[in-house]
Amino acid sequence: xxxxxxxxxxxxxxxxxxxxxxxxxxxxxxxxxxxxxxxxxxxxxxxxxxxxxxxxxxxxxxxxxxxxxxxxxxxxxxxxxxxxxxxxxxxxxxxxxxxxxxxxxxxxxxxxxxxxxxxxxxxxx
Numbered sequence: 001x002x003x004x005x006x007x008x009x010x011x012x013x014x015x016x017x018x019x020x021x022x023x024x025x026x027x028x029x030x031x032x033x034x035x036x037x038x039x040x041x042x043x044x045x046x047x048x049x050x051x052x053x054x055x056x057x058x059x060x061x062x063x064x065x066x067x068x069x070x071x072x073x074x075x076x077x078x079x080x081x082x083x084x085x086x087x088x089x090x091x092x093x094x095x096x097x098x099x100x101x102x103x104x105x106x107x108x109x110x111x112x113x114x115x116x117x118x119x120x121x122x123x124x125x
Contacts, residue, residue: 006090007036007045011114013093018121027053028084029093030118031062035081038072046072048115 014029034049046068053060061080065071072078 003036003040004042006093007033007040007042008114009090009093009097010036011045011049011118013088013096015114015118015121018118023056026118027057028088031081032084032088032093034068035072038068043069045115052115052118 010029010033014026014033017023017026017029030049030053034046034053037043037049038046050062050068050071054063061076062068062071065074065077
């Protein structure tokens with residue numbers, strides 16, 4: 001599996017979900033993006049996305065751990081991520097992208113800008 005591509009796909013869906021006010025979807029995609037970032041070795045992004053998720057859900061399972069990497073080793077988080085992948089696996093997420101459900105402005109943004117656009121959008125709430 002190409003974790004880098006999956007990270008980018010889930011991150012784009014999180015940004016779009018935020019823009020559309022689909023908060024549950026946003027949080028699901030933020031968690032999946034954080035997990036894929038960790039698997040791709042993009043630890044800076046997995047930690048940043050953990051912070052994003054905790055800013056909207058302070059009582060989230062991730063709050064019990066010092067870092068995303070630590071949380072990712074827990075059976076609880078592994079189960080949660082597995083359940084979320086059943087709801088929206090990479091193939092389904094890619095299908096959303098292919099059907100052009102994403103605004104064109106997110107397609108060319110690098111990771112850092114996508115994460116920052118998500119954070120800025122959350123701060124406006």
